[in-house]
Amino acid sequence: MRPTDLARRHGISTQAVRNYEADGCLPPAERTPSGYRVYTEAHAAALDAYLALVRAYGHAVGGRIMNALHAGALDDALTAVDRGHAQSLRDRETLDAVRGAVGHLLEHPAEDSGTAPGARTVGELAHRLGVTRATLRNWEGAGILTPARDPATGHRVYGADDVRDAELAHLLRRGGYPLDRIAEVVRQIHTAGGTEALATALESWEERLTARRLAMLDASARLGHYLEIHPLQP
Structure with a gap:
């Protein structure tokens, strides 16, 4: 997918997609020989998960969770989720x-x-x-x-x-x-x-x-789906 495809699919701007990638909320995109970004279903699932996390926990916590996952720190990500449920x-x-x-x-x-x-x-x-x-x-x-x-x-x-x-x-x-x-x-x-x-x-x-508790359930499901199609790198 092109950045515009991913943006349209989620109702956001192409610049927002680039920003989320730069902030570590999406995994790095592959590049064509001419330098254009190429996104996959894994990126779409990551964006699904991140936007759901934002609705449930806010931008800061959602970003920390996705960055922890992409750094291979699954325990840190799950701890942030647990803290949200505890609150x-x-x-x-x-x-x-x-x-x-x-x-x-x-x-x-x-x-x-x-x-x-x-x-x-x-x-x-x-x-x-x-x-x-x-x-x-x-x-x-x-x-x-x-x-x-x-x-x-x-x-x-x-x-x-x-x-x-x-x-x-x-x-x-x-x-x-x-x-x-x-x-x-x-x-x-x-x-x-x-x-x-x-x-x-x-x-x-x-x-x-x-509404927030239901958003947490939705975020957990989308996060689980993302991890299924994009296993963490050690």
């Missing part, structure tokens, strides 16, 4: 944790503060949750809580959002989640604008995650 699993678990936590918080909203509207001291919040003050400070250190400070005393003051985040952390800790994962869930809630807003965003989040 997908963590994302799925985070989604499930967020859904469960948001459902709980919507069913059991935080009560009004006993000190000032929407504010609690560290002792009051610790008592409310049945945890120690040191636990709350650990959650703060992990980025889960970001309490304000009383300008007069310098003491921590927990607002309504802090109380919500603390209750969320308490719930997830009882479920065995580590602090870094809980901090990730809290960030998702803050990005969405609160628990109610996040609840409405969960469906689209799941759709995107499912």
Whole structure:
């Protein structure tokens, strides 16, 4: 095949084909005596695999995988694939944790503060949750809580959002989640604008995650086909 044939087949430009070859995402093309590139079905399969990897993992990871294969480093390529699947699993678990936590918080909203509207001291919040003050400070250190400070005393003051985040952390800790994962869930809630807003965003989040997981399956199949017709060189 000519570069134009390969480009047309995949809906990209001929320059993109040349760039992918130069970047190591395609195996080197043979040349005619006059210097023109000649591509084969192996190049078409490599391009199929690379474009599918891009959809599943992004350009950087897709490029690393193809370059590793063409360098004969199969283990490095498979490790990159494994890491992508591991991240997908963590994302799925985070989604499930967020859904469960948001459902709980919507069913059991935080009560009004006993000190000032929407504010609690560290002792009051610790008592409310049945945890120690040191636990709350650990959650703060992990980025889960970001309490304000009383300008007069310098003491921590927990607002309504802090109380919500603390209750969320308490719930997830009882479920065995580590602090870094809980901090990730809290960030998702803050990005969405609160628990109610996040609840409405969960469906689209799941759709995107499912689409990515299916893209990974497609990429694996195309990568396997490429390796069948183009065995790695030692």
